[in-house]
Amino acid sequence: VMKEWVHDSHIVMVANPFWPDNIPSVPKPKIEEIVFRMLDESPAFAEYEAGNLDVAGVPLSEIDRVKADPKLSQELKIAPILCTYYYGFNVTKPPFDDARMRLAFSLAVDRKAIVENVTKGGQEPAQWFSRPGLQAAPTLQTHPNLGVKYDPERAKQLFQEVLKEKYGGDVKNLPPITLMVNQVEGHIKIAEAIQQMWKEVLGVDVKLETQEWKVYLKTLQTDPPQIWRLGWCQDYPHASNFLKDVFYSTSDNNHTKWGNPEFDRLVDQALRETDENKARELYAQAEDILVAKDAAIIPIYWYTRVTVTKPYVKRTFSVLGGLEHIEKWDIQQ
Structure with missing residues (x-):
């Protein structure tokens, strides 16, 4: 459910408190709140490296560095969309x-x-x-x-x-x-x-x-x-x-x-x-x-889709170009 939308800044989504517990195909969300920041790819990636974002796309200019980096390369996932x-x-x-x-x-x-x-x-x-x-x-x-x-x-x-x-x-x-x-x-x-x-x-x-x-x-x-x-x-x-x-x-x-x-x-x-x-x-x-x-x-x-995801985020990867099943994501820290 959308809690807040500030144009050109961010969207805040919260788990639907009324969602039933008994639908296996569409489970109750495990994450209480998700913030989507509206940033271009390079600033978003900088925020990811600074620890302020948990998921980001990898700008073209950074791909070689990410692939060569022992930590970032483990967080990199490339999948068809x-x-x-x-x-x-x-x-x-x-x-x-x-x-x-x-x-x-x-x-x-x-x-x-x-x-x-x-x-x-x-x-x-x-x-x-x-x-x-x-x-x-x-x-x-x-x-x-x-x-x-x-x-x-x-x-x-x-x-x-x-x-x-x-x-x-x-x-x-x-x-x-x-x-x-x-x-x-x-x-x-x-x-x-x-x-x-x-x-x-x-x-x-x-x-x-x-x-x-x-x-x-x-x-x-x-x-x-x-x-x-x-x-x-x-x-x-x-x-x-x-x-x-x-x-x-x-x-x-x-x-x-x-x-x-x-x-x-x-x-x-x-x-x-x-x-x-x-x-x-x-x-x-x-x-x-x-x-x-x-x-x-x-x-x-x-x-x-070329993305990096922090190791504590358990997530899905949709082939459908952005139609992610966020309700199936989890944070494990």
Whole structure:
């Protein structure tokens, strides 16, 4: 039960005193009071190290140190969650009004290098949008070659094709290209790595811009830049929540300005399909349109949750992206 909510500061939850004792699946909470502090990742981690927080996320800049530290490494837990990290294009803004150019930029991203050298949190390189593990979503076992992988040669070929056709074969004739991310250290590090890949593979200088989160969300709703970043975590664990709820042509979550009637038809049909294997095939066809044929987005990685927890906290770890069973937690001191 919520006891207090101070905006931009904290939320205090207390155990429900009226909760019955006899429901094994939803037991009576063991912890009397929990305080959620609203802090960005780096300040929260500093508070954890100072002993003022019992649970915190690990900022990207601290992962190597945490893994190497004899004490913190014991408190570290990396686990998959049902979320996808991606870049979107504004498909109305040149040069990304051409699907071949969008695909070239996607194929030039070395996702494996990002998760191994930048994020270092056990994330998986993403070849498509709906994270494996969701009901009816394609998996790397069922669809190993679906979607996009790092392919610098094909990226160069597509890039040169569009450059010759539309820009006189000269990179200097391209409009200035901007990648925008929200002002978070980890997102900036990832963006800088991808900026470097585009420079090395395609020979393009992409400008990086940052905005504070609230301003950034407004920008995405009103006038998205040519390339921008977002993540999506499940509201319910089904492929439809990723594909239909985010990239349907009329979805408010779709900031690409892209729509494809065939994609819409496939995700509608998949949602009505009662055979999960048939539904998975339909979602795979929809993914192929989204990330390869039309390349409206660049899937980058499938998330993990990287957290540290004090040894006296006995807790659960949800794969559902933050939907924790706090009532099952305990403090043992």
